[in-house]
Amino acid sequence: MAKNITNKTLIDLHACMVRIRRFEEEAGKLMEDGKIPGALHLYVGQEAVAAGVMAHLSNKDQITSTHRGHGHVIAKGGQFSPMFAELYGKSTGYCKGKGGSMHISNMALGILGANGIVGGGPPIAMGAAFSNKFRKTKQVAVTFFGDGASNEGSFHEAANMAALYQLPCVFVCENNGFGEYTRQTNHQAVTDVADRAAGYGMPGVVVDGMDVMAVYEAAEAAIKRARAGDGPTLLECKTYRYYDHVGVRGMGLTYRTDEEVDAWKQRDAINSFEAVLLKQGVLTAKKIENVYARADEEIKEGVAFAESSPFPTEEDLLEDVYFVGATS
Amino acid sequence: MSEALKEGPRMLPYVSAITEGVRQVLQEQDNAFVAGEDVGQAGSVFGYYQGLLAEFGDRRIVDTPISEKGIIGLGVGAAATGCRPIIDVMFMDFLGECMDEVANQMAKMRFMFGGGATLPVTVLTMAGAGMNLAAQHSQSWEAFLAHLPGVKVLMPSNAYDAKGMIIAAARDDNPVFVVMNKMSLAMQCEVPAEMYEVPLGKAAVVREGTGFSIFAMGRMVHEALAAAKTLEGLGVDCEVVDVRSIQPFDSETAVASIKKTHRALVVHEAVRFGGFGGEIVAQLQEEAFDYLDAPIARVGAPFSPVPYSPALEKLYIPNAERIVAEVKKVLGI
Numbered sequence A: 001m002a003k004n005i006t007n008k009t010l011i012d013l014h015a016c017m018v019r020i021r022r023f024e025e026e027a028g029k030l031m032e033d034g035k036i037p038g039a040l041h042l043y044v045g046q047e048a049v050a051a052g053v054m055a056h057l058s059n060k061d062q063i064t065s066t067h068r069g070h071g072h073v074i075a076k077g078g079q080f081s082p083m084f085a086e087l088y089g090k091s092t093g094y095c096k097g098k099g100g101s102m103h104i105s106n107m108a109l110g111i112l113g114a115n116g117i118v119g120g121g122p123p124i125a126m127g128a129a130f131s132n133k134f135r136k137t138k139q140v141a142v143t144f145f146g147d148g149a150s151n152e153g154s155f156h157e158a159a160n161m162a163a164l165y166q167l168p169c170v171f172v173c174e175n176n177g178f179g180e181y182t183r184q185t186n187h188q189a190v191t192d193v194a195d196r197a198a199g200y201g202m203p204g205v206v207v208d209g210m211d212v213m214a215v216y217e218a219a220e221a222a223i224k225r226a227r228a229g230d231g232p233t234l235l236e237c238k239t240y241r242y243y244d245h246v247g248v249r250g251m252g253l254t255y256r257t258d259e260e261v262d263a264w265k266q267r268d269a270i271n272s273f274e275a276v277l278l279k280q281g282v283l284t285a286k287k288i289e290n291v292y293a294r295a296d297e298e299i300k301e302g303v304a305f306a307e308s309s310p311f312p313t314e315e316d317l318l319e320d321v322y323f324v325g326a327t328s
Numbered sequence B: 001m002s003e004a005l006k007e008g009p010r011m012l013p014y015v016s017a018i019t020e021g022v023r024q025v026l027q028e029q030d031n032a033f034v035a036g037e038d039v040g041q042a043g044s045v046f047g048y049y050q051g052l053l054a055e056f057g058d059r060r061i062v063d064t065p066i067s068e069k070g071i072i073g074l075g076v077g078a079a080a081t082g083c084r085p086i087i088d089v090m091f092m093d094f095l096g097e098c099m100d101e102v103a104n105q106m107a108k109m110r111f112m113f114g115g116g117a118t119l120p121v122t123v124l125t126m127a128g129a130g131m132n133l134a135a136q137h138s139q140s141w142e143a144f145l146a147h148l149p150g151v152k153v154l155m156p157s158n159a160y161d162a163k164g165m166i167i168a169a170a171r172d173d174n175p176v177f178v179v180m181n182k183m184s185l186a187m188q189c190e191v192p193a194e195m196y197e198v199p200l201g202k203a204a205v206v207r208e209g210t211g212f213s214i215f216a217m218g219r220m221v222h223e224a225l226a227a228a229k230t231l232e233g234l235g236v237d238c239e240v241v242d243v244r245s246i247q248p249f250d251s252e253t254a255v256a257s258i259k260k261t262h263r264a265l266v267v268h269e270a271v272r273f274g275g276f277g278g279e280i281v282a283q284l285q286e287e288a289f290d291y292l293d294a295p296i297a298r299v300g301a302p303f304s305p306v307p308y309s310p311a312l313e314k315l316y317i318p319n320a321e322r323i324v325a326e327v328k329k330v331l332g333i
């Protein structure tokens, strides 16, 4: 057990992961029931990364997320009601129903958007980090991206510039072993994306992304370093997505074996963390149960809110294309 | 009686017509190969390369990293040096990642080199809204491409054209984009088994009429046909022209239609402002001004990114109803 993590933090990390897991399971069901349209890229399996990193960020710090963004939004403070409303395409959603799953964002929470473009996030986070340095704030910008995204030029350009300008930026690669249906060994010649950090003059760190405490500690070091003005870090978290690239089905897929999925599930971030928390007496079985019950309550409220909310109307269509009014 | 006739027409969905076109090109051209994201093992996220990896092997069906700049660059470099690449850009929106390779390299290389380089590269890509995939997975960017001297742009509205255009594109010694539509993948029509070309630069009159011309692009052709049916009930005899080839544009067929009908509307799924419809209108007023009895109407998407919400997307995408309304406006009925 990590030495420096307080019980309160441990409890928060756990609750965060459970909230993400339950939200995603429910969102998947709603998608299968045809209540949520479009495509959902679900985060189930990767919860420890969002929880462990975001624990060190305040609302003032910024993140950029990916197409697989719900977990990041929740860990950054996203509320279920406006999230579900967004997924339903309702006007009460975080983006008034205009963005949906792939563009869910909330500036007040420091979320510079999920992104439908793979590799869309890193340059934007680098820009936010530039702004943080320029404005002399102590804010940090964190960009989440996949192993697949680490092959986009945008990642490399952002990494180089962040290191060059010593920006308060942290690059968190969630290496879940696949870009869509292509295994990492078939899309890049390196095993550790973190190795790429050396090419840009920043530290590269590999961490077990199924171990929330390990992620927490590694992220702490990287974010502290960024906040202190010592420049960016590339933090690679080895993880796995339990579901298919899009949607819910996780087993019986052609591009991976069920045994492989099972092996990762054996190391499930939530289950293994709960075992630790029980053993340490940080939480009791009853208290853990309550965490799930609270998450389910939140889901019920969120879904009811989404379902009873109105759809946007024709007038909303042409709104928000430009800023209109007095200069911000 | 031939076998085909005995068995009835050979119906194929758009998605399989793509596969068949690509397969026949690979059989015909030894130096052709397919490269793109998830084209091999996965057979494309839309399923249209299904089976090709098994048939042709990974030398010719190449799975790439998520690196669009690299993928288009691969196509340009390989085309310039003796290959005939078929490059897959999964969603047209992702062209944003590689616009330099498209606009500054692929489109201009031959000209800049004084004709020294030949680039027989085909790019297959998927456009269109309608699946609630929001602003970055639903766009129609054909006008961007058509604005680039050096590339050709085709838009198949049906399975027959999809196959024939892929073959024509692959046999052409220039960069050709085949802009396909993701909502049309299941749509069937008769597709001959043999190899054939849908010639570049040729529009198709898909419904003859004398009272009004509708020039439609891509999936909007089907909306235009539905509109024509409705308008027939109102006593308007519409001609529907499937533009098919954006660059080169077949102004001859368009002018011939205007000479018959004297009134017209253009429709595309892309944003109306700055869309290719404007170019059609301009050419028609240049070449057939004397035959026009009314201003040419335009139907396209509103000036906003594609919205996610089904409630908004429904309002966003042009459809038969809007075409009918605009035609009625022109006719004052």
Ligand SMILES: Cc1ncc(C[n+]2csc(CCOP(=O)(O)OP(=O)(O)O)c2C)c(N)n1
Pocket (backbone or CB within 6 Å): A066, A067, A068, A116, A117, A118, A119, A145, A146, A147, A148, A149, A150, A176, A178, A179, A180, A245, B037, B066, B068, B090, B094, B097
């Ligand atoms: C520029 C761009 N290219 C391709 C895609 C299609 N696409 C969506 S997600 C994805 C895989 C991304 O893999 P990775 O970055 O590892 O993230 P993961 O899905 O594993 O979370 C691809 C290829 C896209 N959305 N944007």
